[in-house]
Amino acid sequence: MRSVNQPVRKKDAMSLVTGQPVYTQDIAPKDCLVVKILRSPYAHALIKEIKTESAMKLSGIECVLTYKDVPDKRFTLAGQTFPEPSPYDRLILDEKVRFIGDAVAIVAGDNEKTVDKALRRIKVKYDILEPILDFRCAKDNEVLIHPEQNWRSLCNVGADNKRNLCASGEEKHGDVDEIIGGCDWIIEQTYHTKANQQVTMETSRTFTYLDETGKLTCVTSTQIPFHVKRILSNALELPESRIRVIKPRIGGGFGAKQTAVTEVYPAIVTVKTGKPALIVYTRRESFIASSPRHENEIKVRIGADKNGIIKGIDMITLSNTGAYGEHGPTTVGLSGHKSLPLYGKVEAYHFRYDVVYTNVMSAGAYRGYGATQGIFALESAVNELAEKMGMDPVQIREINMVREGAVMPAYYGETLNSCALDRCMAKAKEMIGWDEKYPRINLKNGKVRSVGVSMAMQGSGIANVDTAGVLIKVNAAGLYDMKIGATDMGTGCDTILAQIAAECLHCSVDDITVSGVDTDVSPYDSGSYASSTTYVTGNAVVNTCETLVEKIRDKGARQLGCAIEDVEFDGARVYQVDAKESINLKDLTVAVGSDKELSATELFCSPVSPPPFVVGMAEVEIDKETGKIDLIDYVAVVDCGTVINTNLVRLQTEGGIAQGIGMALYEDITYGESGRNFSNSLMQYKIPTRLDVGRIRVGFESSYEPTGPFGAKSIGEVVINTPAPAIANAVFNGVRVKVRELPITAEKIYNGMKQKNI
Amino acid sequence: MITINNFVKVKTLAEAYQLNQKRTNVVIGGFMWLKMGNRKIQNAIDLSGLGLNKIEETDDEFRIGSMCTLRDLELHEGLNNECQGALKEAVYHIVGVQFRNGATVGGSIYGRYGFSDVLTCLMVLDCYVELFKGGIISLKEFAKKKYDNDILVRILIKKDSRKVSYQSQRNAKMDFPLIAVAVAKKKNNIFVAVGARPMKAKLIQKSGCLSEQNPSQEEIAEFADWAKGQFSYGSNMRASKEYREYLAYVYIKRGVKEVLKDDH
């Protein structure tokens, strides 16, 4: 392979490292109105009166919008394929506010100072309602967060606004009570994962304007340009044909931009005023009114026979979607679907879940998408089982892990065609020196070094839903223009997809130009999420290239005056297999006497979602007197099928692990008693610096996924899933303390040690 | 949001003092803390034209201008020799190099922040604050003083060869400390300052508390237990009161061991 499995430089690399103006705010017209939002100081309230006249009077203020000025038709901001599983529970501005930070008014004006002044001049009177702040009390609470008549759930996800339920459901296979009842070893525990912020370095931002035909054009930092188009159409009651969405380079996604957090605000301003408008979320706004990970409380019961074979798993997930339901119904499913199948010998499982509304900021999509939470719970429970049985936690996984060829009842009944989980485990063990270090080494200075393990899986796109379109055209220079609808958010998918195309077209990656996403010209793509890009869009690239090569051969054959069967294409020219005649691609493109343009477009939608796998192992150092914990080393061995770009996959892995480390050790959105969000800045919500991550080492053990492009699966999300359970396990192996609630702070470790000494 | 109507680069300290008597006028240090506030400033008083950005070393003291940055403290060899690197350890966790190139000693001390590493560390040194009007007072006194309209001109550190140890514990490495402990020893005097309790640092001093020669582990632990009891503690999102109190004990103990180390 020439282009695939290579460390090719990213196409946009040099413009990024030299600081070129390629991001949304850099390219916004200078005359954009500045758009800002007035936010609610109460967690739950009704607006009794809102006075905007004095704000309107300021010179330079273009508009002040309140709930009275927006369409009364509910929609969701979730970037999902229609019909969205997320309930239609939002208005652009609502008479009722549902968390501290919820939008109350939109102000647009010439400059920031005036807009700030106007915000201060808006006078609002509220009827304060009792909030629900504890998600354990939300279901069937007499306080209702969405009592409104026009609340709607489009899909059958068990939503019920009269019970504060955004979704609920259950699935089972076999009789779990009977199976677990017959087990020799049983673990039953509850685990709690917190809401975490994605913290993209570029916060959400959008500008909008009307083009010369009056079309609403929305340039935005998003992962889901095609869904944004529909969301704006829903929110503004405009036909989709009147909306165009463009995605420039974006400064990080991780799921944060899989929800249309900012787009509706400048869009409605532009619609009302006819003027271009720009909103740039402050870091504070991106911490208090965005789309963090769903907080989960997960009860796990597992049973194993006397040999340690795990026979049954019972999982109950309670998920906190906050004030609105974006991604609520779907994330919760993954807590089961992407954890339970890791254990291949399970005879029965039962998975139940509720997703509840509360009066905190609405949750959304964050890398891992629910799987991260489920895996923390299940992997921790398996570690507790190993401990109870006196077994090495690696060994219990070795005898239970899912293997290639298995049918996975908890994973939509799919068959596992590619899986190198066993090799990943063996390699991780070797890389970290498990056998020498497990469980712990006591150091002379009162500290202890210990290791811990976890496995993880994810998917590659959403089966039967995610759809990717690709268009490739031969240009006049005999090179290729490729248009994709998938959004590169720094992940390098433009490059990876160009590598796949180059491999198929026998050319160099540089011969392929990839353009950014523009819904007016790019082929449809459901978006860059659910780890779909390499696998789903990659397959669309392969199919498109096949069609294109056919067309090139066909045109070549006709130019050469022979049948298509007699010619081949070698990347540069079409040649006759049994004769000397040939024509090169450039000449072919401009050849007269043919009406066929050399271009091809294909859509791809996969019936399956082959899971990538990771084994993660952590080595930590703990001060036995204080509980202070330092991460020393983190090893991750990945099976994402064929690695298309060795550099970019390594970076994806290292980056995901660093985020997982933050989640494991300190990231936590904390609320005060009245529902005020304390984690409202990078000063109060800490993400890992380069001094925090220790050393991260990545290895690969590739399987070959027969349905994937060149054997590839996806990688984007699975990498975030192992740090929390592996670090928790290392803590246990070091000081025998079980931390079941994230983050794993020194204080929790200390408290655990203290309790044990009593 | 903070707004400034006028930026005044003063020519003399007297001018600065004069301006600072009005509540709407504010002295600007590194601006890192101020800029996060919500305030309308009429005149921003800028001291950067007064040559207060230098650390001067004489035979018996260091004179640190209030406009010196935390990075200056960190990199000054003489100063760090004097306190055995404690100051460097105290500022090293503060955000990053760019930040420490901006944040000033004046702003850090004047602010008397609860979380302050700088205040905690300086407190166990023989350290004084030179105020334009109030003259020279000990840092310990200054820390207790109410906020007023004086100008902090310099920090003075007397050289008296005390042994110093500085320790802090943080959740993430560049976060605020959840406890900060400085210990120093001069002859048979032990100084202990505990900050980030989360209240601001306070100093205690005890002489003759540990046997001159080689105090036992128990004696040190007993001292640490007593010392930690001299401070009050509180809870916030970073740690609980109980945990802080316990950590104070541990780090006082370790600090004392450290400063006793080369003595015998």
Next chain:
Amino acid sequence: MIIKLWVNDKKITDEIDGDAILLDFLRDHGCYSVKRGCETSNCGLCTVLMDSKLVLSCSTLVARADGKHVITLEGLQEEAKEFGGFLADQGAEQCGFCSPGLVISVLTMVKELKNPSDREISEYLSGNLCRCSGYMGQLRAIKRYLNQKGAQKNEIS
């Protein structure tokens, strides 16, 4: 107030408000490499050089830059390409939003630290946050760059 300063060696005289912030001023003057990532001086995205020192332009009043020389990545294009090439070879720029601040910090670090260890590199750059990369690829790139400059003799792993 009227101030005079040099931005990437170009002299600028301008009338500014007392509370104008250097970051906004630089972007208004076409230096789009300078990014804002926070309001609390934590992220380092806005790092520029002022009289050869790394500073956070988000926390610097323009008034304070009066009479000074400010350099942004726009003024260091050749150097940025040289070091940036090492980042690109690692794929260590992902979204790239943190790159300008990181690159200018690394270019300055090279001048200030002699033969830095991995630890010293990470300490020097701890104020440059990156959420995408996990930092390891950046470290590999920096070490290779230093090695090429003969400024770090450490082994490269």
